[in-house]
Amino acid sequence: MSQKTGSTYNQDAKKAIDSPTLQKNLHNLYERFGKGAMQVWEELEDQGMRDRVKESRMRTLAHLDIVLAELAENVRKRGGKVYFAQSGQDAIDYTIDVARKNKVRKVVKGKSMISMEIEIDQALAADGIEVIETDLGEYIIQLADDRPSHIIAPCIHMDRNDIGQLFTEKLGIEPTTDPEKLTMVARKELRQELLTADMGITGCNLACAETGQISIVSNEGNIRMVTTMPRVHVALMGMERVTATMDEHRETIQLLTMGAALQKLSTYVSFTGGPRGKDDPDGPEEFHLVIIDNGRSKILEDSDFRESLACIRCGACLNICPVYGKIGGHAYNSTYPGPIGAVITPLLDGINKHADLCKGETLCGACLDVCPVRNDLPRMLSALRYKLAYGDNHWNVRQHNVAESYVYAAWQRAISHSSAYRRMIKTVRLLQKPFIGKNRMIQRMTGLAAGWTDSRDLPPIAKRTFAEIWDEKYAKPQQQTQEIREEKTDD
Amino acid sequence: MTSDLSFLNNIRTALKLPQGAERTKNMFPALFAKPDKSKILEKIANRSQDEKALLVDQFKANCVTLKTVLHVAETAKEVEDITVEIIRTKEPEFSYNRHIIQHNHPDISGMQLWKRFNRESVTVHTTFPGDPEITEKTIAAYIGITVPRISIAESGTLVQFTTPGCPRSTSLVPSIHIALIRGEDLVADLEEAYALIEEINPGESFVFISGPSKTADIEAHLVHGAHGPKEVHIILLKEVEKIPEAAAESQLANIAEEEACQEGTTKENADTVKEGTAGLEDPAEKMN
Structure with missing residues (x-):
């Protein structure tokens, strides 16, 4: 089938299965974080929490127009700018406009899935702006001119030897394979960039409408640097990444850090919702929040798939998935790999185009069990397969195999x-x-x-x-x- | 705001609502309903000494797991001594000069650190509002000292608010972060912390800090000090038990008294939790 759609799913999957480094790292990921997350849910004192969060996610989605209007109003009250971008291109155009007005030469980025989804890096580079990824994993990927293969651990397909060699080649350091030394090299290199950049671009894990703030989790501290040191901060946000109240925010962010890495909280949870105050010595002079649709309203419209917008992008379904656990992230050929990627990539970017993703998963149900908000990904995968089997006018799907x-x-x-x-x-x-x-x-x-x-x-x-x-x-x-x-x- | 209108209209269409009918939050009071937090706030205010001691123990245990160095001090003098000791024993990471930067907060200025170092090559900067050189001073500093407003026992977390005298970068850019906290600001869990945050209503920026900066992006090998501080030292000043008659007196007066009595106390008295070995098997440490 892959020949028919021009997809590289089979070849990339085979390449992944043949890589001992990736297989070892994927296995560790599964043992530690996949099984670990299941254990966290089992031992969770408050067993009602996951259902409560799911309920609040679905309620927010059903009232998304009101919640987003409230968020925008409260950010603007503080002097922040809010832009609603219908498409990825709209978001890019707006961001480049902000960059030009502020004479931006250098952009530092905090890891952001949506920036990859809309491919903003390429557009900024084409405008003569230097773009530097600051999450260590993303930085390594950028140096290697590679693609990330996991939403939380981007360079899981590389080992210390690969990275040591890369640093020697690109940064001219003495050869070493010690993760500690390599991290310190990146720390020093990136500190210079972070302290001299003109603009910071981040994503948004979870905004809170009632306080008019976005919140971003990180363990490295790069997000804090990116949102504190440059003159301008642009936050790109998928329109569904919002809670109405702080109470909902509290429970949702906890599920995110537990699902992602079994942490009670990540090292840093930064709340920010406007430019620096009049007498504040640091923080950005301008704060822009770009709220992006880019195909999400179509998912919202379809009751079969609306649930997928409740996803909080913790990556737990990748860690537990037997398919991802073998073929890794590259085979999915998408910003979003793993079970969640197999559902939303076709919905955002074409069901026929990504037919292999819908068919590649096993429907074993592990992703449903591990999902902090119990998103029924197997059901949605079946629904996608149904559309591929019989065709679907609304989603513009032609019968996959007559x-x-x-x-x-x-x-x-x-x-x-x-x-x-x-x-x-x-x-x-x-x-x-x-x-x-x-x-x-x-x-x-x-x-x-x-x-x-x-x-x-x-x-x-x-x-x-x-x-x-x-x-x-x-x-x-x-x-x-x-x-x-x-x-x-x-x- | 034309983009707002078409964007939100598009969402209304997707939700199959009648065209042109703008909904406002007043029509859905349940959506932004605020549960009553007074019970939680009362609970925080009226915690017994035993309960507070339990919270301190829980906080300690979480600091060990997070590789935060927790020092417990009985008196303000001890806090000062511990701070001085950290400054003396740690080496700058990015330069040879020993600069430290501290928030403009009475608990820090009360220590008068500049006096302690008047014969050493340590320069103490304070983040006074309006000083245009704060960023340069912060970048030059290897230690930043702050006073987080809330600490959370359940997760070993500090909650740092941004104000003009307390900028964001002090707990971020220097290699070592020293946080001075008080026992009475320790709450049990996130629910209590959020209730306090909503009560205090801080500005546009605040941050939760749980341990030193870390990464595990290279082969899931845990390394501390990716971009933020490599070390976090928390100096917890134990709450002084209130004597009924003295209850009205301020905490500071109490401490000043004790300070006077205990002049010359050695810093070895400080109950110091050093980097522990517990939690090595904890998978939570091994993430990016």
């Missing part, structure tokens, strides 16, 4: 009519003969079915099926009972 739909229609007919089914069994019994190997299993098949036997054997249809043996031994004299039994077997 031939497949005929095969299933025929199969449905065959298995719902006992005589047709029995005829089919008899035919296949004849056809399978040349394929049965020495171990009495079907070891390889031809044509479309060849893929099935690439890595496993298929048991052949028995010489005589259970139903046939039964008929011979017991049922023959009593024709009527047999018919009843037949129906039962066929159900």
Whole structure:
């Protein structure tokens, strides 16, 4: 299928499975944070918390127009600027406009998923502005000219040797593989950038409408630097990342840090909602909040998928997912990998285009169990597959595989009519003969079915099926009972 | 604000609301309903000595896990001695000069640190409002001293508000952050802290700080000091038990008295929790 959509899902997945570094790191991630998050939820004293937060997330979404209007009003009261961006391009245009007006030469960024979603870095660079990522993982990715592969741990696919070599090449340091030394090198390099940048760009983990503030979590402290030292701060925010009240904020932010890294709180939770006060010696002179739709209102509209906007981007579903745990983040070819990415990437960027993501997950339900707000990702994945199977005008989905739909229609007919089914069994019994190997299993098949036997054997249809043996031994004299039994077997 | 209108209208359409019907928050009082916080505030104000002692223990344990160095002091004099000792024993990270920067707060200025260092090459700067050189001084400093308004036992967290005399960078840019806190400002959990924050209603900026800056982006190996302070020292001044007659007297008077009695107390008295070994297996430490 991948050839058909031009997707690199299969190749990237294979590359990931062949990388021992990535496999080791993914395994550790699963053992520590995937299982760890499950344990945190089990031991949570307040078992009602997750449901309460989900309820408040859904309530906020149902009243999003009111909550966002309130947020904007309260930020403006403090002298902050608020811009509502319908598309990613609108957000880029606004930010570049702010940068030009302030004669910005250098931008430092705090890790922000939405900035990657709208691809603002490229646009800023094209305008002659230097952009520096300041989260250590993102900085390494930027130096390596690579793509992040996890929303919380961007360079999980690299090991200390890769990073040491990269630093020697790009920063000219003495070769070392010591994480401590490497971190200190980055600390020194980035401190210079952070203290001399003109503008800081961050995302927003969770805004609070009633106080008119955004809040951002970080462990490194780069977010605080980015929001404190440069003259201008632009915060890019997905329109769903907001709570109405501080009470809702408190519980939601706790679920975020617990789900992301099993922490009661991350090292820093920064609240900011305007430019520096008149007598404040530091903090930005201008504060801009850019609230971005970029396809989210369409998700909001569809009751099947609205729930996906309740996501708080903790990444727990990546950590527990058996598929992500093998193929890593790059195969998803999206800002958002893992189970949540498999749902929202198609919704934001085209369901046909990202068909492999919907089909790649196993629907095992681990993501639902680990999700702090119990988002039913498996249900939404099934809904996406349904659209791919039958097509959908509203989402502009064409049937993903027409031939497949005929095969299933025929199969449905065959298995719902006992005589047709029995005829089919008899035919296949004849056809399978040349394929049965020495171990009495079907070891390889031809044509479309060849893929099935690439890595496993298929048991052949028995010489005589259970139903046939039964008929011979017991049922023959009593024709009527047999018919009843037949129906039962066929159900 | 034309962008507001079409953007919010688009959301209303998505929510299948009738066109042009703008909704206001007054129509949905439950959405921004504020539960009564007076019970929580009362609980904070009327905590018994035993309960307070338990909170201190919980705070201590969390500091160990977070690799925050917690010093517990009985008197203001001890706080001062511990602070001086930290300044003397720590080396600057980014330069050879020993500059320190402190918030303009009575609990810090009361220590008169500049007097303690008048014969040493330590320069003490204070973040007086209106000083245009504060940022340069902060960048030059290797130690920043602040007085967080609230501390949270459940998570080992400091809550630092920004005001003109207490800028954001003091607890961030220097390599070492020293936080002076008082036992009476210690609350049990986030719920209590949020109730106080809403009561105090701080300005546009405040921050929760739980331990020193850290990262685990390289092979999930935990390293302290990514961008923020490498070390956080909290000096907790134990609450003085109020004697009924003296209850009306200010805390400061009490401390001044004790200070006078205990002149010459050695700093070894300080109950110091050094970096512990507990929590090494704690997966929470190993994240970015």
